[in-house]
Amino acid sequence: MGRVTVRRQVLRISDGREMRRQDALAAEEPLELRVNGRALTVTMRTPGQDVELAHGFLLTEGVIAGVEDVRTARYCDGTDEDGRNTYNVLDLALADHVPPAQVGVERNFHTTSSCGVCGKAALETVRVRSHHDLTKDDAKVSVDTLISLPGKLRAAQRVFDSTGGLHAAGLFTSAGELLVAREDVGRHxxxxxxxxxxxxxxxxxxxxCVLMVSGRASFELVQKATMAGIPVLAAVSAPSSLAADLAAEQGMTLVGFLRDASMNVYSGQSRVDR
Incomplete structure (x- = not known):
């Protein structure tokens, strides 16, 4: 497998003094996702949990609807100049009943806006593709629980401690129990x-469940949470306008600027116990 961190020599300048030392950087390498042997997309990621990444990507892009839609996932022979496998090419074989994926699936629906797709069209796309009705999810989460999530997520960021250069996402129960946390150079x-x-x-x-993310809440992250049936998305920074529109459209609770003891609740306020 690829390395999660890479060591580099740096010149450290502090208070007018210079020192050369080793520094840890978050690894960033391309991952080519293939479906049934055909290249689908390439994403820049931190190596690790690649099979999870691929399953999550295919689900949130509407290529699959469940884990039974993937028959196998295996690394291909992506080699470096020394002939060693880089583990940067992953091929997933879909079950026979799954329609072929479209080559060149875009990371963001809204990146195509320059081609004439407006915000309204992007919202409609997610509405049609999602299999889950968040308006029927009556989960409740308390203010105190929400306030505790950034600290819990930060405590789970092991690689961030050594590099300072990774985003994180954590999945919590409505009571604030951490189910899983993952880090990557890309928030998505x-x-x-x-x-x-x-x-x-x-x-x-x-x-x-509650999805807690570092950084901001983009349209793309709301879309991914919607496709996975997550009723609450919380972020330490701001949401975009289209993210707020989509969250309201889907009946999702969207929390932004979740820092210290404060937050903004942009939609789905009824799920937040005050």
């Missing part, structure tokens, strides 16, 4: 790994 990859873990554990739909 961390979420795909979490959802892929849940899918492979046969926990999808993730009714009554």
């Amino acid at each position: 990859n961390a979420v795909d790994k979490v959802i892929g873990w849940a899918l492979m554990s046969r926990r999808v739909p993730l009714s009554g």
Whole structure:
């Protein structure tokens, strides 16, 4: 498997003094996802939990609906200049009943807006593709529980401690119990790994769960949570306008600026116990 961290020599300058030392960087390498032997997409990720990432990606992009839709997942012969397997090519074989995936699945639905797709069309796309009705999820989460989540997620970020350069996503119960946490250079990859873990554990739909993410809440992350049936998404930073629109459209509780003892609840306020 690829390395999660890479050591590099750096020149450290502090208070006018210079020192050369080794520094740990978060590894970033391409992962090519193939479906039935055909290249589907390439994402830049931190190596590790690649099979979870692939399952989460295929679920949240609507290629599969359940873990039984994937027959096998195996690394292909992606080699470096020395002929060693880089583990950067992963091929998933779909079950016979699953329609072929479209080559070139885009990371974000809204990245195609330059081609004439508006926000309304993006919302409609997710509405049609999602198999889960979040409006029927009556989960409740307390303010105190929400306030505790950033600290719990941060405590689970082992690689961040050595590099300071990774995003994180954590899946919690409505009572604040951490089910799984994943790190990656890409926030969307961390979420795909979490959802892929849940899918492979046969926990999808993730009714009554809270997805906590570092950074901001984008349209893409709301879309992924919707596709996995997650009723509550919380982020330490701001949501985008389209993320807030989609959360409201889907009946999701969206929490932003979750820091210290404060937060903004942008939609689904009825799930938050005050």
